[in-house]
Amino acid sequence: MSRQNIYDNDLFFDRFRSSRNSEVNFNDCIETPILFSMLPDLHGKTILDIGCGMGQHAKQYSDMGAKAILAIDISEKMLTYAREYNSADHIVYQRMAMEDIRAIGQQFDLVTSSLAFDYIEDFGGLMSSIYLLMADDAKLVFSMSHPMVTAWDGSCDRYTRTESGERLHANVVNYCVEGRRVVHWVVDGYECYHRTLATLINDMIKAGFNIEECQESHISDDMRKQYPDLFGGTIHRPEFIFFRCGKR
């Protein structure tokens, strides 16, 4: 089964790090506030953070009172950064692919993931593995790219624009064709997986989950007006989708 590790590519990592650490970015302005609004109380909880990246969320979970956090990622560069800048006594950063998480063999109170499930080929299999790693009253809270965003193949601009470059509408390409998408994003050969919304929902249900909450990303008109180049497209489509699930 294919598992790309693009974040260990020097150019890709440098570009991601500088965008993730910039003052105004999609993670801090859009993704994190919505994801965190869906979390249960973290005091005394054990947490598995899948695709933890540079560890910003794991550090925040620790600051919010979590008892123990296992934060895994496939990228050594991301983990090196996380260990250097986002360490805490309660956090263990471990190199592991999400395809292999069944081997962890322990149960958590919360499984969480930010924008990493775009990279899993077998989403249904991942849901079943996560289910096994959750205590009976545990929650799964995660974000990923919205299916309207992954429905693109690089064959055209992501937006249809006016002559002056203003975005008129989003281009959705082959929404009904699921599977791997290989596009140019910073580097050639960037891979992610597109699934329809129905597939995501049905895979969660088949794994045994109750979907308790779903959100699509949004941002205020003020922010859109203040940063039109960065956030102008968010009026046409939600960038991210979020779910909170419990065990049935």
Ligand SMILES: C[S@@+](CC[C@H](N)C(=O)[O-])C[C@H]1O[C@@H](n2cnc3c(N)ncnc32)[C@H](O)[C@@H]1O
């Ligand atoms: C968009 S980044 C998000 C990082 C972090 N969660 C955040 O919010 O900044 C996606 C992360 O998923 C990781 N990743 C990609 N494929 C993976 C896999 N198969 N197993 C584990 N982690 C993976 C990448 O290395 C990267 O750190």
